[in-house]
Every structure is written in structure tokens, then in C-alpha cells.
Amino acid sequence: MYETITLKTNDAVATITLNRPDKLNAFTPLMHQELVDALTIIEGDSHVRAVVLTGNGRAFCSGQDLTAVQTGESIDYQALLKEGYNPIIEKLTGLEKPIVTAVNGVAAGAGVSLALACDLKVASDKASFVQAFVHVGLVPDSGSTWFLPRQVGLAKAMELAMLGERISADEALRVGLINRVVPHETVLDEATALATRLAELPTRAIGLTKRAFYQGMVSTLSEALDNEAELQARASQTYDHHEGISAFLEKRKPQFRGK
Numbered sequence: 021m022y023e024t025i026t027l028k029t030n031d032a033v034a035t036i037t038l039n040r041p042d043k044l045n046a047f048t049p050l051m052h053q054e055l056v057d058a059l060t061i062i063e064g065d066s067h068v069r070a071v072v073l074t075g076n077g078r079a080f081c082s083g084q085d086l087t088a089v090q091t092g093e094s095i096d097y098q099a100l101l102k103e104g105y106n107p108i109i110e111k112l113t114g115l116e117k118p119i120v121t122a123v124n125g126v127a128a129g130a131g132v133s134l135a136l137a138c139d140l141k142v143a144s145d146k147a148s149f150v151q152a153f154v155h156v157g158l159v160p161d162s163g164s165t166w167f168l169p170r171q172v173g174l175a176k177a178m179e180l181a182m183l184g185e186r187i188s189a190d191e192a193l194r195v196g197l198i199n200r201v202v203p204h205e206t207v208l209d210e211a212t213a214l215a216t217r218l219a220e221l222p223t224r225a226i227g228l229t230k231r232a233f234y235q236g237m238v239s240t241l242s243e244a245l246d247n248e249a250e251l252q253a254r255a256s257q258t259y260d261h262h263e264g265i266s267a268f269l270e271k272r273k274p275q276f277r278g279k
């Protein structure tokens with residue numbers, strides 16, 4: 021169905037795999053479209069309760085495919101970001117379902133931004149991260165200027181973006197860029213196991229939690245408190261909330277349905 025990615029669903033977990041391994045899964049306009057399309061399908065499929073995002077081959081994603089730039093093709097960078105990259109980041113962060121990324125190899129430029137826009141990040145011990153933008157005379161984009169200082173602090177964000185040094189998965193874990201590092205061969209299994217675990221939890225509450233955090237990061241405390249009250253009112257209406265309460269009172273394991 022797709023040329024540059026694959027989308028597979030197994031029970032409640034959908035897996036998107038970037039699939040241009042010979043180009044280290046570099047982004048093209050078609051990949052932008054296909055990713056947004058896959059995420060839109062996932063958004064509308066109530067059976068899907070968690071997502072895994074990974075790359076095929078030895079890389080996770082090398083960012084923008086530089087071949088087009090190399091050929092001297094005239095590119096409208098503003099349009100490329102607004103129409104190509106930004107909708108992907110908006111889709112990932114706006115999706116009210118948990119997204120686990122399995123960073124299976126190097127992530128560069130917008131490839132790092134893509135990983136940062138996912139909710140939980142599992143990296144292979146062979147993975148690495150490079151804010152490659154500076155090496156091609158560009159500003160970090162696709163959300164990196166927003167995510168990086170929030171995740172690693174301003175000082176480290178400046179260092180990573182200005183020097184563009186490639187850091188290992190262990191270093192990425194140490195600075196707070198990712199959640200865990202696992203042996204290379206197990207990265208997809210570990211990410212899928214995490215996604216499967218998340219898919220068994222109250223999906224609506226998790227989706228609203230994600231929304232609350234993103235809103236909270238750009239709001240005052242008063243606004244965040246108001247927002248929590250509003251989202252809690254919605255969570256309290258869900259089947260899973262009632263199931264959670266019943267299970268607690270009946271001293272049994274809850275059977276959440278994601279609704």
C-alpha cells in the first residue's frame with residue numbers, strides 16, 4: 021500500500037516502519053504524506069490502542085533526503101516544513117494514543133525530531149543521535165527547538181544543536197533524551213512489549229494525559245489546573261474509569277477496553 025513506510029497492525033498495536041533503508045530512511049515528500057496518512061488511519065481505528073514507530077535497516081531516520089538539495093533543485097523550505105514535516109509532528113503529538121519509538125540505529129536531523137515527538141523512546145545500544153542541521157547550515161526543525169530544551173535543558177540543547185556532535189544511546193539516556201537503552205537485537209521486541217502493555221491500559225485517560233502534558237508545557241499553573249479539571253471530567257465519563265473503580269473495590273485486575 022505504501023512505498024516509503026509500512027503499516028502493520030497486530031491486535032491493538034500498530035507498527036509504522038520507515039522503509040527507505042538504502043537512504044537510511046531519509047524523508048521525502050512521499051514519506052511525509054504516507055506517514056500522515058498512516059497516522060490518520062491509526063487515529064480513526066478504535067481497535068488500535070498503541071503505536072510503535074521504527075526504521076528498517078541500520079538507521080532509524082537520517083532526516084531530510086539531501087539528494088534533492090544536492091541536485092540544485094529549488095526548494096521552498098518554509099513550505100517544505102509547513103506542509104511536509106510539521107503535520108507529522110502535529111499528528112504524533114496530537115494523537116490521543118501512546119506512541120513508542122524503537123530507535124534502531126542512527127537518528128539525524130529531523131529524524132531526531134521525529135523520535136522526540138513520540139511519547140516513550142526505546143533505543144538500541146547501537147543507536148546514536150545527531151542534531152545534523154548545523155552541518156548543512158540549517159536551524160533545528162520539526163520540533164527540535166521545542167523538544168530539546170524541554171527534555172535536556174537549555175545548556176545541553178544549545179550544545180547538541182550548535183556542535184552537532186553524534187551522541188550514543190547511553191549518552192542520550194543520561195541527558196534525558198530517551199527512556200531506555202536495550203540490546204540492539206531486542207529493540208523492536210522491547211518497544212512492542214511496551215506498546216502492548218500500554219494498549220492494555222485505559223487508552224482515553226492516557227490520550228488525555230498526553231494532551232494535558234503538551235498543554236501544560238505552554239500554560240500557566242492556573243491554566244493547567246483548569247485544563248486538568250476539564251480533562252478529568254472527560255476521563256471520568258469513560259468505561260475504563262468505571263471499570264478501574266469497580267476492579268479496585270472488587271479486588272480484581274481491571275479489564276480496560278480503551279473507551
Ligand code: T3D
Pocket residue numbers: 042043044046082083084085086087089095097100126127128129130131150152153155156158161
Ligand atoms: O529541506 C531541508 O533540508 C529542510 C528540512 C531539514 C530537516 C533535516 O533533517 S536537515 C538534516 C538532514 N540530515 C543530515 O544532514 C544527515 C546526513 N547524514 C549523515 O550525517 C550521516 O549519513 C549519518 C550520521 C546519518 C549516518 O552516518 P554513517 O557514517 O553511518 O552513514 P553514511 O555512510 O554517511 O550514509 C550511508 C548512505 O546513506 C550514504 O549513501 P551511499 O554513499 O552509501 O550511497 C549516504 O549518502 C546516505 N544518506 C545518509 N543520510 C542521508 C543519505 N542520503 C540522503 N539523505 C540523507 N539525509
